[in-house]
Amino acid sequence: MKLLPALLLLLAFAWSGGRTEIENSAVSFQIQNAGITVNGTLEELEADITFDPNQLGNADIRASVPVSSIRTGISLRDKHLQRPDYFQADKYPRIELASKVVRKTGRNKYEGVFALTMKGIERDVTIPFTVSSANEFTGSFRVNRLDFGLGQESLVLADEVAIQIRVKLKESMPVSVR
Amino acid sequence: MKQISFTLLLAVVAGLFAYTTQPAGEKALLSVPFTPEIPRTWDSTALADYELPLATPKASPKNVSPDYYYQMPEMVIYKSYPIYAPGREPKGYWEWLHQQEPEVVFDPAKLKTEEDWIKAGELVFDAPTDTSGVFTAREVRDPAMYAYTKMPLTKDGIMPFARYVVPKKGLVVVSGLGCVMCHTRVLPDGSVIKGAQGNQPDSKRVAFAYRNYNVPEPAAQGFIRALMSAPWLADDPHTQLSKQPKAVIADALDAMPPGTMLREGAGVLFPPQIPNLIGVKDRKYLDHSGINRHRNIGDLMRYAALNQSVNMIASYDGFVPGGKGFKEVPDPKKGLRYSEAQLYALARYIYSLEHPANPNKPTALSKHGELIFAEQGCVTCHTPPAFTNNMLTPVDGFTVPDEHRKKYDIFDISIGTDPNYTMKTRRGTGYYKVPSLKGLWYRGPFLHDGSLANLEDLIDPRRLRDDYVPTGFKGAGVTHRAVRGHEFGMELPENDRKALLAYLKTL
Numbered sequence: 107m108k109l110l111p112a113l114l115l116l117l118a119f120a121w122s123g124g125r126t127e128i129e130n131s132a133v134s135f136q137i138q139n140a141g142i143t144v145n146g147t148l149e150e151l152e153a154d155i156t157f158d159p160n161q162l163g164n165a166d167i168r169a170s171v172p173v174s175s176i177r178t179g180i181s182l183r184d185k186h187l188q189r190p191d192y193f194q195a196d197k198y199p200r201i202e203l204a205s206k207v208v209r210k211t212g213r214n215k216y217e218g219v220f221a222l223t224m225k226g227i228e229r230d231v232t233i234p235f236t237v238s239s240a241n242e243f244t245g246s247f248r249v250n251r252l253d254f255g256l257g258q259e260s261l262v263l264a265d266e267v268a269i270q271i272r273v274k275l276k277e278s279m280p281v282s283v284r
Numbered sequence: 285m286k287q288i289s290f291t292l293l294l295a296v297v298a299g300l301f302a303y304t305t306q307p308a309g310e311k312a313l314l315s316v317p318f319t320p321e322i323p324r325t326w327d328s329t330a331l332a333d334y335e336l337p338l339a340t341p342k343a344s345p346k347n348v349s350p351d352y353y354y355q356m357p358e359m360v361i362y363k364s365y366p367i368y369a370p371g372r373e374p375k376g377y378w379e380w381l382h383q384q385e386p387e388v389v390f391d392p393a394k395l396k397t398e399e400d401w402i403k404a405g406e407l408v409f410d411a412p413t414d415t416s417g418v419f420t421a422r423e424v425r426d427p428a429m430y431a432y433t434k435m436p437l438t439k440d441g442i443m444p445f446a447r448y449v450v451p452k453k454g455l456v457v458v459s460g461l462g463c464v465m466c467h468t469r470v471l472p473d474g475s476v477i478k479g480a481q482g483n484q485p486d487s488k489r490v491a492f493a494y495r496n497y498n499v500p501e502p503a504a505q506g507f508i509r510a511l512m513s514a515p516w517l518a519d520d521p522h523t524q525l526s527k528q529p530k531a532v533i534a535d536a537l538d539a540m541p542p543g544t545m546l547r548e549g550a551g552v553l554f555p556p557q558i559p560n561l562i563g564v565k566d567r568k569y570l571d572h573s574g575i576n577r578h579r580n581i582g583d584l585m586r587y588a589a590l591n592q593s594v595n596m597i598a599s600y601d602g603f604v605p606g607g608k609g610f611k612e613v614p615d616p617k618k619g620l621r622y623s624e625a626q627l628y629a630l631a632r633y634i635y636s637l638e639h640p641a642n643p644n645k646p647t648a649l650s651k652h653g654e655l656i657f658a659e660q661g662c663v664t665c666h667t668p669p670a671f672t673n674n675m676l677t678p679v680d681g682f683t684v685p686d687e688h689r690k691k692y693d694i695f696d697i698s699i700g701t702d703p704n705y706t707m708k709t710r711r712g713t714g715y716y717k718v719p720s721l722k723g724l725w726y727r728g729p730f731l732h733d734g735s736l737a738n739l740e741d742l743i744d745p746r747r748l749r750d751d752y753v754p755t756g757f758k759g760a761g762v763t764h765r766a767v768r769g770h771e772f773g774m775e776l777p778e779n780d781r782k783a784l785l786a787y788l789k790t791l
Contacts, residue, residue, distance in 0.1 A: 139663060140657075140668075142655070142658040144661070186695075
């Protein structure tokens, strides 16, 4: 019984602001440029996740990635994306996502309203996502880059960006999925 | 003897021919009665934000006032005559020229239709703003000059970059500093494209004169100082050059390949590639450094006015290039300016220029290249249909001021090309504008300083090595150097590179 207080303490830490341990993750995006799909990635995702399917009212999902990790296959373009006309990485080094409301939409399926912050601009986005029994969160959504001051209107570059996020937490993390 | 101008009969004929290629609807519209609304060129409000500040803001030019500008006499444009290379001139031609009466050919009262204005604009394009010795009859009649410079000629043996002018009976002079001098290209088959990136070996011509004619050394030194120096820079390279012996200056001039230009406010050491005027209507900034904005036809008129002499009497932190002692603005009565009608006609003519028919038709290879062009992200900067996004890219060593982001079209990434032109000249803003790729097939050399003679060189990774021998501008005494920047397409597989080049040559 002496272990119980210690275990509760550990859980409390894990569920209330301690960094969630991630086994692996992937953030990818696509945007049309002159009719060609440009594929990009972001890495080094960090997350703090409090998620109990039975207590969605308490769900708190926060994730962020550094802008510096953007890769699109063209190094000069990646460098340009750091500049003030795009992400202004020196002032806004991270892209952040924080849940506001989460609801269940089906077996292992959820939908959350998240505050997405890029370049210091916060916008609500609705993200449908799944959570597997192996603690893997997967969701996708679309944003208009101009809503976040990312670049300007362009004849060739689309406004809409499709984004996918996959986060696999370590099995030991206190996320239970039913 | 100051300035004289004149008409060009063949140019008019050429202009007429050009119009036969226009769609019938447009052609008809150009023929209806037309009263132009001519903007005021030297307008204080328009001039206030016409020029970008220089990379060294305190040296940004302070131009003469409208009051001063409009006190300058207007140019008179006289009839002109072709210059034949030695051995190609019709027998008795030179003597015949001396018997001709002067004839004023630009008369706005006679211009009734848009077509009239455009044709008259070609006269302005061809007209000199100098007949006092920039280009001399001695040079154009000297076979040695042609041999030294490898001066391009038309099929008829005409040297098309200048004309003979008869300002008074018995006096035949050579026109200089007209638009035609730099913006005319002779193709290998001897055909001429007006408005294109020119290929007159102008700097070699001047070097030839320095080496072979009795040009006083101080004149050569003063020429460099007035045209090129930027004295606010510590150890300004052109001020240093202006103190060198004439032979050293000639070496520097000789190093500039045709297709770059000996231009006031720019550089011999950092020469500007001559821009293509064809398609300029779609550009938002003018000059490689984007120093002048192009918001409307009035801005193009201002550009022509500035670049045909008025920028020589601006004050750059107290330095007046064309002023007495490089300080005092001269008496306006001794100056010269285009009339408002001439500038308007010139601008209309330049807007009317069209690329010549491209002999490179699309193929399966070029279609694949078009895909590569998109995949590699070239389209982001070289955006169709103008094949430029009309933006300005900062160079290494220049920090974009925050207010520029609001005022100008900044594409905030350096592509790593040589920054000297835009950091160390009187035209330097800290930016290079994104150039259009239209008409690449007939242009060259490439990059803002003409370092690369061929399109193929741009995607040749060997150019990044220090032992590379530049195919275009190298610099005096330079045998090899890397040509860095705009390092795209170099990693592509060979077939993709060929495809990309094939596509670019169809533009």
